[in-house]
Amino acid sequence: MNRTTSPIQRGVLTFLVLTFLMTALGLVALPAGAQVTYENILDGPDEDWLTYAGDYAAQRHSSLTQVNTENVSSLVPKWVYHIEAGRRLSSIPLVYDGIMYVGNSNEVHAIDAVNGRKIWNYRQENVEGGARSNRGVGLLGDKVFFVTGDCYLVALHRKTGALIWNHQYADPEQGYHCTVAPFAYKDRIVVGVSGGDSGMRGFLTAHSADTGEELWRFWTIPAKGEFGADTWGPKTLDWGGAGTWMSGSYDPELNILYWGTGNPWPDFYGGDRPGDNLYTDSLIALDGDTGKLKWYFQFTPHDVWDWDAQEFPVLLDLPYKGKTRKLVTQANRNGFYYVLDRVTGEFLHANAFVDKLTWATGVDKSGRPILVEGQDPQPGGVEACPTVRGAANYMSPSFNPNTGLMYIIALEGCDIYTSSAREPVPMAGFAGTGGEKPPRNGNQFYLRALNPTSGERVWEYPMTGPTVMWAGTLSTEGGIVFFGDDDHHLVALEAKTGEHLWHFSLGQQLFSSPITYMVDGKQYVTMVSQTDVFTFGLFEPVKPVPMVKRTREQ
Amino acid sequence: MRRLVFLLLLTVPLAAQNPALMEAVRDPNEDVYIGKKEHVAAGAELYALACAGCHGPTGEGGRGPNLVIGPAAQNKRPTQIYNGIKNGVPGGDMPPFGSMPDEQLWQMTAYVGSLSRPAYEVDVPGDAEAGKALYFGKAGCSKCHMILGEGGALGPDLSDAGLQNYMIQLREGVLEPNKRITSGFDPVRLTTNAGATIEGVAKNYTNYSIQLVDRGGKLHLLPTSGLKEIVFLKNTWMPDLTKRFSEDELQNILAFVSRQATRVSTSDDTETGSN
Numbered sequence: 139m140n141r142t143t144s145p146i147q148r149g150v151l152t153f154l155v156l157t158f159l160m161t162a163l164g165l166v167a168l169p170a171g172a173q174v175t176y177e178n179i180l181d182g183p184d185e186d187w188l189t190y191a192g193d194y195a196a197q198r199h200s201s202l203t204q205v206n207t208e209n210v211s212s213l214v215p216k217w218v219y220h221i222e223a224g225r226r227l228s229s230i231p232l233v234y235d236g237i238m239y240v241g242n243s244n245e246v247h248a249i250d251a252v253n254g255r256k257i258w259n260y261r262q263e264n265v266e267g268g269a270r271s272n273r274g275v276g277l278l279g280d281k282v283f284f285v286t287g288d289c290y291l292v293a294l295h296r297k298t299g300a301l302i303w304n305h306q307y308a309d310p311e312q313g314y315h316c317t318v319a320p321f322a323y324k325d326r327i328v329v330g331v332s333g334g335d336s337g338m339r340g341f342l343t344a345h346s347a348d349t350g351e352e353l354w355r356f357w358t359i360p361a362k363g364e365f366g367a368d369t370w371g372p373k374t375l376d377w378g379g380a381g382t383w384m385s386g387s388y389d390p391e392l393n394i395l396y397w398g399t400g401n402p403w404p405d406f407y408g409g410d411r412p413g414d415n416l417y418t419d420s421l422i423a424l425d426g427d428t429g430k431l432k433w434y435f436q437f438t439p440h441d442v443w444d445w446d447a448q449e450f451p452v453l454l455d456l457p458y459k460g461k462t463r464k465l466v467t468q469a470n471r472n473g474f475y476y477v478l479d480r481v482t483g484e485f486l487h488a489n490a491f492v493d494k495l496t497w498a499t500g501v502d503k504s505g506r507p508i509l510v511e512g513q514d515p516q517p518g519g520v521e522a523c524p525t526v527r528g529a530a531n532y533m534s535p536s537f538n539p540n541t542g543l544m545y546i547i548a549l550e551g552c553d554i555y556t557s558s559a560r561e562p563v564p565m566a567g568f569a570g571t572g573g574e575k576p577p578r579n580g581n582q583f584y585l586r587a588l589n590p591t592s593g594e595r596v597w598e599y600p601m602t603g604p605t606v607m608w609a610g611t612l613s614t615e616g617g618i619v620f621f622g623d624d625d626h627h628l629v630a631l632e633a634k635t636g637e638h639l640w641h642f643s644l645g646q647q648l649f650s651s652p653i654t655y656m657v658d659g660k661q662y663v664t665m666v667s668q669t670d671v672f673t674f675g676l677f678e679p680v681k682p683v684p685m686v687k688r689t690r691e692q
Numbered sequence: 693m694r695r696l697v698f699l700l701l702l703t704v705p706l707a708a709q710n711p712a713l714m715e716a717v718r719d720p721n722e723d724v725y726i727g728k729k730e731h732v733a734a735g736a737e738l739y740a741l742a743c744a745g746c747h748g749p750t751g752e753g754g755r756g757p758n759l760v761i762g763p764a765a766q767n768k769r770p771t772q773i774y775n776g777i778k779n780g781v782p783g784g785d786m787p788p789f790g791s792m793p794d795e796q797l798w799q800m801t802a803y804v805g806s807l808s809r810p811a812y813e814v815d816v817p818g819d820a821e822a823g824k825a826l827y828f829g830k831a832g833c834s835k836c837h838m839i840l841g842e843g844g845a846l847g848p849d850l851s852d853a854g855l856q857n858y859m860i861q862l863r864e865g866v867l868e869p870n871k872r873i874t875s876g877f878d879p880v881r882l883t884t885n886a887g888a889t890i891e892g893v894a895k896n897y898t899n900y901s902i903q904l905v906d907r908g909g910k911l912h913l914l915p916t917s918g919l920k921e922i923v924f925l926k927n928t929w930m931p932d933l934t935k936r937f938s939e940d941e942l943q944n945i946l947a948f949v950s951r952q953a954t955r956v957s958t959s960d961d962t963e964t965g966s967n
Binding site: 236237250252253255256257258262290293295297298299300301302303304306681683684685686687688689690691692 | 838840841845849851852876895896898899900901903905911913915916917919920921922923924925926954955
């Protein structure tokens with residue numbers, strides 16, 4: 139517990155005292171100014187980029203057209219912002235009202251989005267476990283939200299970086315650490331946990347954006363006696379993983395939150411967890427108000443390859459077999475592209491989106507994989523495809539309603555998987571062992587454009603590189619797909635054909651996905667490298683700036 | 693592993709040569725004296741008599757080194773401080789105090805050690821509740837300094853002031869607000885090309901742009917091409933509290949501010965809690 143969020147102490151007493159004092163003394167708080175509303179986020183990405191995936195449907199399709207197929211060739215760097223403590227930045231920047239917010243391990247930077255100058259930087263020192271990844275921030279009202287590595291959800295004043303509240307929602311002593319980008323909808327913030335490769339019990343919580351108070355909690359591993367508990371066996375039920383480390387998507391009409399869950403633990407040895415291991419490697423659909431489970435779909439029952447299902451669930455309203463349906467799709471780490479009905483969770487379709495796929499021959503009518511014998515990890519190693527990193531991963535997909543294409547990052551590759559039947563001791567770095575690249579295996583990344591309901595490959599753009607990147611895609615109304623490639627480039631392709639239009643080398647492997655925004659009538663495109671924020675715009679000559687008279691009183 | 697062996701090789705002879713390192717082991721007296729309110733208070737009285745002449749009344753240094761910030765203060769174990777007081781600095785100005793009773797030496801150790809802890813961990817005297825009323829009331833601190841979302845933006849947020857500052861820094865901030873300026877709070881007055889004036893604090897500035905929070909709390913992101921003049925002011929926007937408030941009242945404000953800390957356990961809330 140921490141005392142900044144004791145609701146009774148703060149909520150009642152402080153409120154009464156402060157209200158009285160502020161009224162009596164005529165004190166004024168900061169002017170409210172522009173506020174990020176739920177409606178703003180509902181509008182989807184236009185001038186602003188307000189949530190990790192741009193919009194609640196996670197389509198990452200911007201309505202901006204100023205940068206388009208005709209002029210993208212004259213896209214030039216406008217500014218670079220260096221993040222001193224940045225090591226492997228994987229966060230997606232958010233932009234609102236001319237200010238960009240970038241998360242890094244235990245800190246947030248607020249940057250003037252026109253010129254890349256720092257406005258403020260909030261940094262939490264002395265965080266247990268040190269510098270973990272950080273996937274970015276959330277925005278709602280006058281606050282910016284992020285999580286620290288030791289699982290405090292922190293609310294800052296978005297204009298000044300002043301601390302409004304912090305609330306520890308998971309205990310590192312129980313195997314958790316936190317990296318998730320907080321997800322804002324209505325009046326609340328949803329966050330998840332990491333740590334599933336070393337034993338913990340996954341969950342998602344919703345918090346009041348005003349106070350941090352926990353509104354609901356959904357455990358991604360059932361408690362003893364609950365539905366699904368019999369899919370585990372006694373040794374691992376309390377530590378089975380099912381992390382929730384990526385943001386999700388949300389259907390405001392259905393009021394359903396969609397969230398992918400992580401692998402079971404120990405990752406690579408299944409002997410101590412007989413059964414399907416619910417709700418690992420699943421898409422869970424939760425009631426937005428209560429957090430109660432509406433339905434779930436498990437992609438990889440009894441996973442032994444570490445294939446988290448945390449690739450973004452993309453929500454689409456498209457004709458499926460002649461009838462427009464509310465769909466949710468996911469290019470899963472296990473190599474299959476899935477289409478489900480997002481109202482009911484009914485399985486509709488799956489097909490392999492990579493050629494290198496050896497662990498299953500396909501899926502049956504219920505969507506359950508048809509396994510190939512002998513592909514389980516063994517003490518001496520077994521080659522299986524896709525790799526541990528998966529055929530897809532957290533690299534953001536995007537969807538362009540004009541081309542009707544889904545853009546995904548696919549990794550064609552295989553690993554040699556090993557396992558160990560050692561007694562699973564949680565929180566000791568034991569994952570039941572792992573996977574390694576076979577020598578000379580030719581693993582390779584592709585950007586693939588898929589038909590969103592059939593999963594059929596329409597075109598692909600092969601990459602060169604060492605297959606170590608984690609960069610995703612962005613679609614724009616200007617007819618462009620931007621993405622980070624495996625050789626340091628931000629690349630622009632023609633959305634319909636996949637033809638190359640523009641590229642720029644950022645000088646480092648990339649772990650984030652591009653965004654776009656507009657300030658004062660000018661469109662920008664931003665891509666984060668491991669240590670820096672790069673922002674591009676259309677070329678225009680720089681006007682000379684006369685030296686302003688600047689004095690310092692003595 | 694190779695690195696560890698190397699470090700061990702390096703450390704053993706050093707420790708053998710350096711009595712301070714050899715003695716850096718836990719003394720049972722630490723449990724008796726260190727962090728214990730009554731002993732720290734007794735140590736403060738002894739300090740005023742025996743140490744303040746050289747190290748300054750609040751440990752800020754003088755003829756002797758600063759005991760709050762700097763190499764003499766940082767990362768010293770209680771046994772090192774104790775030995776320093778007891779034996780003095782041979783060949784230096786610091787005399788040995790070994791003739792004093794051992795209890796008093798440990799009490800001084802407890803006090804000196806507390807000087808280099810964050811203000812929250814030091815039992816700052818004063819009535820924190822009275823300080824809170826002043827902070828949000830007639831002293832007007834909250835007009836500029838936010839605490840957990842309550843207050844203005846012209847001065848630094850103080851939500852974690854007790855953890856982010858030594859007592860000496862908080863004291864200086866309250867009593868001598870113009871002595872130094874916190875980064876991002878440079879007091880400034882702009883004149884635009886149209887002749888308008890904007891006063892506030894500069895979060896950041898270059899030859900080409902300035903990011904500023906005005907006195908009303910509004911954030912401005914401005915290119916300098918729209919400005920006629922930028923004047924950085926000598927004094928911050930913070931009023932001189934020493935003219936309007938008694939020493940006791942100022943101490944109460946300090947007591948309140950020093951107790952501002954988040955992410956701390958609730959076990960000691962009865963003593964220090966104020967949120």
